[in-house]
């Protein structure tokens with residue numbers, strides 16, 4: 304079964320967790336895009352969405368789903384997003400698409416985080432996927448040195464021959480070669496480096512539930528975070 308079919312199956316499953324008449328949080332990436340397209344089919348049953356990136360806001364709006372700023376919203380009952388890696392305790396690496404900061408903000412504001420992922424994202428230990436870290440541009444070399452000292456190899460993210468710039472006007476360092484045995488500890492440590500905006504480790508605010516797509520169907524992992 305193709306990976307896109309698995310993404311579609313979890314996107315369809317996630318729609319069942321969307322509460323009626325509410326504003327929900329929506330993530331970024333290819334799996335989130337499948338979810339947005341499924342959400343469009345029930346758009347009359349929701350009030351709208353808070354988007355975790357400009358790309359997601361544009362896709363939601365193109366479907367006629369009303370997009371709200373986080374500052375306009377009283378509550379977000381559920382945030383639905385993909386992940387680059389997820390463990391059996393609900394800790395994740397996110398930010399492969401560069402949207403980690405807004406994703407983390409909305410995830411923190413949401414009552415429930417539902418991760419939608421195909422089975423290739425489930426790992427025993429985080430770190431095979433390079434860990435994204437959003438940094439203030441003037442600090443990127445300083446922060447890269449500190450990340451290297453942790454045992455990784457930090458590389459400035461380049462796209463189309465130029466440094467990748469986030470929706471917030473910052474840069475991304477991708478850290479290769481980390482074996483993340485204690486996600487929470489590492490998240491706290493990297494958060495403390497001056498110049499870091501957000502580390503793409505989601506352990507403090509991990510997922511509450513993961514809908515995991517495999518050729519056998521969509522499984523659920525509950526984490527109780």
Ligand SMILES: O=C[C@H](O)[C@H](O)[C@H](O)COP(=O)(O)O
Nearest residue numbers: 332333334385398399400402
């Ligand atoms: O910044 C991007 C997000 O964290 C995505 O949720 C993550 O990269 C997974 O994306 P995809 O569903 O395309 O694998």
